[in-house]
Amino acid sequence: MPATPSSVAFQIKLKARFLRGFADLSRLAILEALCTGSLTVTEIMTRTRLSQSNTSNHLACLRECGLVTCCQQGRYVYYQLSDERVVELLALVDALLHDHAPQIAACPHYADAERGDL
Amino acid sequence: MPATPSSVAFQIKLKARFLRGFADLSRLAILEALCTGSLTVTEIMTRTRLSQSNTSNHLACLRECGLVTCCQQGRYVYYQLSDERVVELLALVDALLHDHAPQIAACPHYADAERGDL
DNA sequence: GTATCATATCACTAGATAATGATATAAGGA
DNA sequence: TCCTTATATCATTATCTAGTGATATGATAC
Numbered sequence: 371m372p373a374t375p376s377s378v379a380f381q382i383k384l385k386a387r388f389l390r391g392f393a394d395l396s397r398l399a400i401l402e403a404l405c406t407g408s409l410t411v412t413e414i415m416t417r418t419r420l421s422q423s424n425t426s427n428h429l430a431c432l433r434e435c436g437l438v439t440c441c442q443q444g445r446y447v448y449y450q451l452s453d454e455r456v457v458e459l460l461a462l463v464d465a466l467l468h469d470h471a472p473q474i475a476a477c478p479h480y481a482d483a484e485r486g487d488l
Numbered sequence: 489m490p491a492t493p494s495s496v497a498f499q500i501k502l503k504a505r506f507l508r509g510f511a512d513l514s515r516l517a518i519l520e521a522l523c524t525g526s527l528t529v530t531e532i533m534t535r536t537r538l539s540q541s542n543t544s545n546h547l548a549c550l551r552e553c554g555l556v557t558c559c560q561q562g563r564y565v566y567y568q569l570s571d572e573r574v575v576e577l578l579a580l581v582d583a584l585l586h587d588h589a590p591q592i593a594a595c596p597h598y599a600d601a602e603r604g605d606l
Numbered sequence: 607g608t609a610t611c612a613t614a615t616c617a618c619t620a621g622a623t624a625a626t627g628a629t630a631t632a633a634g635g636a
Numbered sequence: 637t638c639c640t641t642a643t644a645t646c647a648t649t650a651t652c653t654a655g656t657g658a659t660a661t662g663a664t665a666c
Contacts, residue, residue: 381585382513382516382517382520383513383600384585384589384592384593385516385578385581385582385585386510386511386512386513386516387592387595387598387600388581388584388585388588388592389507389510389511389516389581390511390598392504392507392511393504393507393508393510393511394504394653394654395500395501395504395654396654396655398500398503398504398507399500402500410612410613411612411613411614412611412612412613420655421655421656421657422612422613422614423613423614423615423616423655423656423657423658424654424655424656425613426613426614426615427614427615427616427654427655428654429613429614430597430614430615431595431597434591434594434595434596434597435588435591435592435595436587436588436591436592437588442613442663444612444663444664445611445612445613445662445663445664446612446613446663447612447613447614452588453584453587453588455580455583455584456584458580459577459580459581459584460503462573462576462577462580463503463506463507463577464503465573466506466571466573466574466577467499467502467503467506469554469571470506470553470554470555470570470571471502473552473553473554474502474505474506474553474554475502476552477505477549477552477553478552479548479549479552479623480505480508480622480623482501482505482622512623512624513624514624514625528642528643529642529643529644530641530642530643538625539625539626539627540642540643540644541625541626541627541628541643541644541645541646542624542625542626543643544643544644544645545624545625545644545645545646546624547643547644548644548645560633560643562633562634562642563632563633563634563641563642563643564633564642564643565642565643565644597653598652598653600652
């Protein structure tokens with residue numbers, strides 16, 4: 371089944387990729403930080419406590435998938451969300467999460483599962 | 489930084505997990521299929537073209553994270569979305585995707601990147 | 607022009623996770 | 637009861653991807 375650009379399969383593939391932008395702890399932390407406005411890479415690093423190269427790699431990923439945009443000013447690069455609907459989406463997830471949090475917290479299928487902190 | 493249940497870090501972790509439910513090609517295909525109504529496991533298998541055990545494993549994942557619910561009827565198990573807001577969320581992603589599809593399609597950071605089908 | 611700061615790039619590795627295959631369970635139907 | 641169908645479980649494997657460390661680039665300050 372080679373996915374052609376217009377096929378349903380291809381659309382779902384794109385959607386999965388897009389959602390993967392949100393589905394990582396580090397990238398999500400970056401996106402949440404950017405919800406309050408634009409930040410430099412260093413500011414993002416300190417807020418998320420990610421290493422420099424890790425932050426930069428994730429930002430590249432988010433940039434290439436169109437979730438964030440950036441503009442250089444002097445030696446600083448400011449990043450911001452590319453679309454206000456990203457905030458909307460995160461808010462919707464929050465609302466959904468509110469009702470399902472206990473189940474998700476208890477889900478054993480994740481490597482980051484920590485029974486201890488519940 | 490041990491994430492306590494109430495901490496911001498913990499909330500982001502839960503959110504990332506929740507979003508991972510959507511961020512896989514197979515699970516997303518299952519969720520999309522269920523947007524039209526409840527289906528048996530076999531029906532899901534044929535629509536998504538996933539193997540039996542793979543389908544079952546993903547359904548377990550979705551079930552445990554509260555994204556779908558199921559009810560057994562005879563020897564069939566019917567699955568459905570647990571919350572209409574899941575449909576809403578997928579629609580919002582569609583809208584966002586509409587504007588960012590070319591970028592995402594061209595993003596080289598994914599293993600499933602197929603330059604050929606663009 | 608040299609040192610330093612801010613950021614990007616990239617190969618590599620460790621760790622996470624999706625897919626497979628074998629097996630188990632449980633409900634009808636013959 | 638035995639066979640088949642529908643689904644679940646689980647260990648193993650194959651694959652993917654996040655994180656690291658080294659290095660590169662480019663801007664400003666001295």
